[in-house]
Each structure stands twice: as C-alpha cells, then as structure tokens.
Amino acid sequence: MENHQPNNERAQWGSRLGFILAAAGSAVGLGNLWKFPYITYENGGGAFVLVYLAAIVLVGAPIMLGEILLGRRTQLGPVGAFRFLGRDRPGGRAWVGVGILGVVTGFVILSYYSVVAGWTLRYIVLALSGKLAPLADDPAALQTFFGTFLSNPWQQTFFHLSFMAATVGVVYFGVGHGIERAAKVLMPILFVILLALLFYVVWTPGFPRAVAFIFRPNFSELTRGGVLEALGHSFFTLSLGMGAMLTYGSYMKKRTSIPKAALTVCVLDTVIAVMACIIMFSIIFSFDIQTTKSSTILFTTLPVVFFKLPGGAVISALFYVLVAFAALTSTISLLEVVASYAIDELGWARRKATLIMGGSIALFGILNALSLGSVDSLSKINLIGRPSTAGVFGTLDYLASNWFLPVGGFLIALFVGWLLTKNETLQELEMGHGRMKTFGVWRFLIRFAAPLAVGAIIVSVILGAEYQ
Numbered sequence: 506m507e508n509h510q511p512n513n514e515r516a517q518w519g520s521r522l523g524f525i526l527a528a529a530g531s532a533v534g535l536g537n538l539w540k541f542p543y544i545t546y547e548n549g550g551g552a553f554v555l556v557y558l559a560a561i562v563l564v565g566a567p568i569m570l571g572e573i574l575l576g577r578r579t580q581l582g583p584v585g586a587f588r589f590l591g592r593d594r595p596g597g598r599a600w601v602g603v604g605i606l607g608v609v610t611g612f613v614i615l616s617y618y619s620v621v622a623g624w625t626l627r628y629i630v631l632a633l634s635g636k637l638a639p640l641a642d643d644p645a646a647l648q649t650f651f652g653t654f655l656s657n658p659w660q661q662t663f664f665h666l667s668f669m670a671a672t673v674g675v676v677y678f679g680v681g682h683g684i685e686r687a688a689k690v691l692m693p694i695l696f697v698i699l700l701a702l703l704f705y706v707v708w709t710p711g712f713p714r715a716v717a718f719i720f721r722p723n724f725s726e727l728t729r730g731g732v733l734e735a736l737g738h739s740f741f742t743l744s745l746g747m748g749a750m751l752t753y754g755s756y757m758k759k760r761t762s763i764p765k766a767a768l769t770v771c772v773l774d775t776v777i778a779v780m781a782c783i784i785m786f787s788i789i790f791s792f793d794i795q796t797t798k799s800s801t802i803l804f805t806t807l808p809v810v811f812f813k814l815p816g817g818a819v820i821s822a823l824f825y826v827l828v829a830f831a832a833l834t835s836t837i838s839l840l841e842v843v844a845s846y847a848i849d850e851l852g853w854a855r856r857k858a859t860l861i862m863g864g865s866i867a868l869f870g871i872l873n874a875l876s877l878g879s880v881d882s883l884s885k886i887n888l889i890g891r892p893s894t895a896g897v898f899g900t901l902d903y904l905a906s907n908w909f910l911p912v913g914g915f916l917i918a919l920f921v922g923w924l925l926t927k928n929e930t931l932q933e934l935e936m937g938h939g940r941m942k943t944f945g946v947w948r949f950l951i952r953f954a955a956p957l958a959v960g961a962i963i964v965s966v967i968l969g970a971e972y973q
C-alpha cells in the first residue's frame with residue numbers, strides 16, 4: 506500500500522501527557538543512566554556537562570521540534586513523511602532515503618541496545634536472589650563474574666531475547682493500549698525511584714564532591730574530542746536522527762503544542778541524566794574505588810558500593826529495575842519505527858509487523874549477544890580497526906552513533922530548515938500552540954547552528970578524530 510496522503514485514521518495519543526511520557530520514555534534510557542555518567546567521568550566533569558547542555562539547547566532541541574513537526578504535519582512515519590513532503594522539492598524522491606536510513610538505524614540500534622538492556626534483567630535477578638551481596642564483597646570476584654557472564658552464549662542470548670520479547674509485547678498492542686499505557690506506568694515509577702535514590706545519596710559523604718565534579722567546570726580538562734562526544738551524545742540521548750520522534754509526532758493531535766511538548770521532553774531527559782550522574786558519582790566518591798573500565802561502572806563498580814551502604818540489597822534491586830524500565834521505554838520506540846514502516850508502507854497489520862520485525866531484530870541481535878566473548882570470530886572482527894569498534898557489537902554501535910544518527914540528523918535539519926517554507930513550519934509549530942515568539946530563534950538554529958554543529962561531527966569522524 507503506497508501511502509501518499511496524510512492519513513485520517515491514524516492512531517493517536519490519548520492525551521498530551523501520553524505523548525510527553527512516551528517521547529520522554531524514548532529519550533530517557535541507557536544513554537542517560539549508563540552512557541552519560543561514564544562519558545562525563547571520562548571527560549572530567551563540569552566543562553563537559555556545560556558543552557552537553559549547550560548542545561541540547563542549540564542543536565538537540567531545535568531538531569526535536571523539526572522531527573516532531575515533520576511527523577505531525579504528514580501523519581506518517583519517516584519514509585512516508587519524506588516521500589510526501591519531498592515530492593516537489595529539490596532532491597525529490599531521494600529524500601525517501603533519509604526515512605529508510607532511519608528505519609535501518611532503528612533496526613541496528615535495537616539489535617545491540619537490547620543486549621545491554623538484558624544485562625539489567627540478569628542483575629535484577631541477582632539482586633533479588635541475594636547473590637549479588639557476596640559478589641559485591643569482593644570486587645575481583647564481581648569483575649570475573651561479569652566477564653564470565655559476557656562470554657556465556659546462552660545467558661547473553663537468553664536475556665537479550667527476554668528483553669526483545671518484553672518490547673514486542675508492548676508494541677504489539679499499539680500506540681494507545683501498548684506504548685502510551687506502558688509509558689504512563691513505567692515513567693512515573695522510574696521518576697519515583699530516581700527521586701528516592703537521589704534523596705538517599707544526599708546523605709552520603711561523596712555527595713558534595715559529586716556535585717562539584719558535575720557543576721564546577723574545569724576547561725583544562727576539555728578536549729576537542731570531548732566537545733564532539735557531547736554533541737554526538739545529545740543526539741543519541743534525545744532519540745534524534747532516525748525518525749523516532751518523527752514517528753511519535755505522527756500520532757500527535759493537532760491541538761497539542763509541539764514547542765511545549767518538545768521542550769518538556771528535552772528538560773526531562775536532561776534533568777534525569779544529571780540526576781543519574783549525581784546518584785552514581787555520590788556513591789562512587791563515597792569510597793575510594795578505582796574504576797578501571799568506565800563503560801562497565803554500572804555493572805562492576807556500582808554493586809560493590811551499593812553493598813557498603815545501609816540497605817544495599819534494596820537499593821541495588823531498585824536501581825536495576827530503574828535501568829530496565831528506562832531501557833524498555835526506549836526499545837519500544839526503536840521497534841515502533843521499524844514496525845510502523847511495515848504497517849504504513851507494506852500494509853501489514855500491526856500484530857504481524859511487530860512479530861516479524863521484532864523477531865528479525867531479535868534474531869539478528871543474537872550476533873551482538875554472541876560477540877562479547879562467546880564466539881571468537883564475532884568478537885574479534887574489526888572492520889573499522891579501532892579498539893572501541895571490536896566485535897559485531899562495537900562495529901554496529903560505532904556505525905549507528907557516529908554515522909547513521911548524525912547523518913540522519915544533518916539531513917533532517919537541512920530539510921526542515923531549508924526545504925520546507927517558512928510558512929509551512931510556522932503554521933505547524935503554531936497549530937495547537939498559538940503565537941510562537943521564539944520561532945525566529947528556532948529557525949535560525951535549525952538552519953545554521955544545527956547543520957554546522959552536526960556537520961562538524963561528521964567531518965571529524967571522516968578525519969578519524971576518535972570521540973567514542
């Protein structure tokens with residue numbers, strides 16, 4: 506079924522809050538709770554955080570508005586939206602390529618994201634069964650446990666498939682009954698757990714040092730690579746560049762304000778990322794723990810510290826439930842991009858689309874699950890040739906975060922900023938909002954700041970500047 510017309514029977518969010526929670530659910534995920542704290546740590550804190558905040562305001566937020574407006578205007582997913590709006594403009598049908606890139610990116614990211622998300626399930630089981638406590642007592646034993654876990658093919662596959670099953674289980678029920686309902690339950694719980702943990706760490710001895718580390722900028726620590734990493738991360742963390750926000754925007758009612766909703770999502774995502782940093786650094790700085798590999802802080806360092814504090818068993822279980830919930834609302838949005846492509850463009854029924862697309866991603870993702878040490882050939886393959894790009898997992902993460910998302914975001918910014926007319930964008934952004942006083946600022950940012958900044962990421966990747 507070729508879907509050229511904006512379609513009137515499209516599913517819609519039940520309420521404005523439904524959209525906000527679902528979109529914030531997509532944005533808040535492993536990027537906030539796992540990646541942001543460790544890249545902040547690696548980049549020396551305060552100055553990096555400032556650059557990240559600037560990237561969110563100057564680049565992320567304007568593109569977020571742009572993506573949502575494309576979706577809501579056309580009531581179509583990325584492929585349909587670009588086909589419909591690209592028709593009579595320079596580039597014509599070639600713009601469909603941006604939509605297809607988005608669907609492929611969703612497929613790729615989900616295939617490895619759910620492997621990491623699966624680890625949180627293992628840790629929930631571990632915490633609840635009381636087996637985490639003895640491991641946490643001995644950091645070396647925990648390190649070994651984690652290493653053995655990564656290279657166990659059955660466990661990696663099992664937890665990855667379990668997470669994919671949960672994701673399919675939600676998307677199967679559609680926009681209102683599946684995604685919105687899940688977000689309405691999971692997001693408030695997530696927020697309450699975060700607040701409880703934050704309240705808890707305020708009393709730990711490491712809290713003042715954590716706050717100083719995050720908020721006191723020390724520009725001598727900041728490198729060019731750090732600036733690019735902050736920019737790149739602002740994309741990943743806000744789910745931009747692959748049409749996830751565009752797809753969610755396509756289910757938005759015309760009477761909802763896009764600028765307000767987008768702003769709320771950006772603020773929630775940023776606040777949660779900063780809260781996660783405060784929680785993790787307070788705990789880490791409370792003890793003199795040496796973190797060797799920062800990317801595994803969440804699984805090898807935190808448990809050690811949790812159990813040095815009163816109530817460690819409860820805190821650790823709560824923490825991994827929090828990470829699992831955050832990851833689930835993100836994997837849902839990744840699958841929705843791929844599934845809605847099959848629904849809109851191939852004319853499949855939602856259930857068939859969800860099962861077949863979710864099933865294919867789950868199967869493909871087994872390659873990632875097995876590339877962390879279980880199968881030598883999958884773990885050692887290194888097409889890019891850098892240490893961080895080893896294995897199928899490393900390669901796909903590198904391609905998606907450094908190429909697909911920035912290139913997608915760059916083209917989205919160009920399309921919205923330069924090919925849509927000023928009136929088209931103004932009309933869509935003001936619909937459901939009233940007069941938008943900051944329209945001029947937004948238009949300037951999406952025409953100039955966003956493409957220039959994202960162009961810089963792409964050029965630096967071409968030149969080989971390591972920033973991941």
Ligand code: PFF
Pocket residue numbers: 531532533534535536537614741742743744745747748749750835836838839
């Ligand atoms: N924003 C998610 C995170 O920070 O974990 C990751 C993500 C989800 C990226 C959905 C892209 C996307 F479409």
